[in-house]
Amino acid sequence: MDIETLHLGPFKIKNKIAIRLFSALDDRLGVKEIVDDEVFEKIVPAHLGFWSCFGGISFFLFISQALTGMLLMVYYQPTIEDAHATVAMIMNEVPFGWLVRGSHSWGSNLMLVTIMIHMVKIYVSGIYKPPRELNWVVGITLLLLTMGLSFTGYLLPWTQLAYWATVVGTETPAALPYVGEYIRYIMRGGEEIGQVTLTRFFAIHVMLLPVITASVIGLHLVQIRRQGIAGPM
């Protein structure tokens, strides 16, 4: 691109260095086309309305959970001796720790609420119908992943309620024939709930499920990008 002015949607860029940098990226990656297609020349259906925003809010809450979760990990220790004490320290001593943990705890509850509202909206408006069947399936997967994140995260402060809710929760699949006790053993990392369980839940909560969830969210969004936002009925 050898031009005086770079036109990017409503922006007219005259700065020579900015134009050189952008041109270099454009020559190598075709950035202009992507930016125009996906941002400046993109149109979305008008009148999307209040009920259409809950998918986006759920996505934002996931990002918020990831950020507050990373901050919590700075102080939290996943051991049965220290877990409870470090969460108490986050609440009482760490600057704004109460806010970070509060946002993480409320965020998990809100995220389930917004996902459920999003789901009801998609159902009532028949948006799951062709060509979007596959994205409904991906969406339900995301609901289940979010419940998995909630279930594993709930144990981490190592409180009475969390401990015993997990005892009951991991006991449930044990009733299944043949595989039941094996599932319970895998979930608990042994016969009893203890350090191995906490370590396991911690790993699943901060690494395994977030990575899987982020990837599946990517799949959800790519499909929306390819299919467009569903217009009015």
Place this chain on the structure above:
Amino acid sequence: MAEQTEYSKKKECEVKALPMEEKKRLVREGKAHWFFPGHIIEQIVLCGFVVLILITLSTVFPAHLGEKADPFDTPAHIKPEWYFLAAYYSLRLAEYTDFLGAWAPKIMGIVAQQVAVTILILVPFIDQNVNERRPGKRPIAMALGFLAALTVIVFTILGHLV
């Protein structure tokens, strides 16, 4: 000239390929909005609201930290979080299937949950009414959806009460 497909029925790749003039016309006629800046600003404002809600909730109702876990002290009432209450109650409800045999109470609840999730996943393939999206014209889908939602809500409340 062949009849143009309505904007709302177009595929995204077709929308993307529309000439700029056509896009401007759709926006002028109020059928579409520009993604930038209108839609983006909307999203950012919404995110701001969510942050405000999180801060307000955390301030007014601080996150609770219960007493430390004690494996030797079983509390009187063990309850899951609200989003698992419906599943929890379905397990309790399954205890009434003991007339089928001793195996039933524990397994029926799990099986029922698996069936419910499977049906939920398969909704787009079960619903063969593929072209009608207006809720008013889909009485069966609406009735079944309402029934399912009602069941979840009632189970959640009962799960809280038992």
